[in-house]
Amino acid sequence: MRILVTGGAGFIGSHLVDRLMELGNEVRVLDNLSAGSVDNLRKWMDSERFEFIHGDMREPKVVDEAVEDVEAVFHLAANPEVRIGAQSPELLYETNVLITYNLLNALKDSNVEYLVFTSSSTVYGDAEVIPTPEDYGPLEPISIYGGAKLGAEALISGYAHTFEFRALIFRLANIIGERANHGVIYDFINKLRRNPEELEILGDGTQRKSYLHVSDTVEGMLHVFEHFRKEDKTVDFYNLGNEDWITVREIAEIVSEEMGLHPKFLFTGGIDGGRGWKGDVKFMRLSIEKAKKTGWKPRLNSYEAVRRTVRELLATV
Template sequence: MRILVTGGAGFIGSHLVDALMETGGEVRVLDDLSAGSLNNIRRWLEDERFEFVRGDMRDFETVKRAVEGVDVVFHLAANPEVRIGSQSPELLYETNVLITYNLLNAIRNSDVRYLIFTSSSTVYGDAQVIPTPENYGPLEPISVYGGAKLAAEALISGYAHTFDFKALIFRLANIIGERSNHGVIYDFINKLRRNSEELEILGDGRQRKSYLHVSDTVEGMLHIFEAFRRESKLVDFYNLGNDDWITVREIAEIVSEEMGLNPRFIFTGGVDGGRGWKGDVKFMRLDIEKAKKTGWRPRLSSREAVRRTVRELLKK
């Protein structure tokens, strides 16, 4: 199979590309490099099984050319910043919903058989059931980012049923690891590099969430995709996260410890009862029993994933 990875030069995308190339696949990457970097995929640029296309998915013709001759699409391209929704909702629409719409219109007139999409735990909003299963509802996102992801999910489901291709949707917890360039761990490290005496923590520090290392994420995606190919379902949903969770304060303590520092923690107090920002889901842990039934399970706990990520990022 020939595989297209949108956003393949980004954080999760580049790790997925590594795994696909290492298993002998033929991979094409479409990325505008707004969030990704060629350094993430440089090792493959001269490989005859690899092709890099620099392009903006808001342009339909670019997307249409990218899917030509492709059997499988892993759609990871997106603006990853949840917080930007309150400042620039139109940007989140363009870089999450519009690009997915363009991709679906390109796929419906192509030979693509499978679409795999990375959605987000944010589609659940402030879930009243924790851990939250895939069949939880009604889905009520509390951020524009979560709303954009849910809109993309709905479009994918509608197009798959109408135009007869199979779609697999992953709702991801907080994914962390080497090459990440945003998120709480990345922010804490940079803040402490600027000022080792104190660390600003958005919210009240009691936000508690599940974290999954990118190595476990990619392994889960590929393992479950193989199981999905044997299923009769046209569209299916899987949570990918961890069995445990960790507070923002505990993450701050791990980062400080790994950097050999003892800073004073300054909590901003946050908004809406201690959230880090408007739309921040304060408590999130996904039910991953469905994924585990396929034979996958995370190798690292949330705490282990956080510590490993801190060490990986400090090496950079």
């Protein structure tokens, strides 16, 4: 296929590009490099099947040109930092909702058949049902980030039904792995490099969440996408995550062990019952039964994914 990947120079996006190229697709990447790096795509730059566009999706003309002559769009471009919402809600709006709106306006006048969007577990907020299925409701995000993702989901659904393209929406758990440049593991490694004696941990350490390695994420996305193409639904939703979960304290212990350190843990205590920050969902585990019915399941559980990620980041960061 001829595929556009927005945010394709970023963490998850570049791993997706790697797999799409390995499978023989023609891939175009649109990225403003605010969070990504061309180094993540270096090995494809000389390929005749690859094209890189350095552009900002807040500019409609850039998006209009990027969607020309492609059959599918994998929309991963976004500001990935949940915590920024309290300080800069307008930035999260621009880099999650506005860019999605610009993309959808471009799609309605194009020949694109499929849109694949990476949403987030944060759309569920503090779910009362765990593991949380795709049909859980009402959806009540507790962060600006989660609200922006849910807003983008709603726009995608409306546009797909109105302008007759098909949309697949993934609600992702915490995705980790090589090339990650934010998140708890990345933060812990950098903190311990600065001070091996102490490790500050946001919250009370009992926050418990599901983590999925980026390799399992990409395989899940592509597997479910092929399943989706064979069906006739206009819009569908799938959770991608793990069947287990792990606490922040346990992550800190794994990072310390892999670095050969024995730091003193300093818990900030957090807010609202031990959350790391305003809008932090304290307990998150998604039901992945729907994705499993298509034949996909993660190869690494949360603990294995965390340990592998620590080793990958220590080798490269």
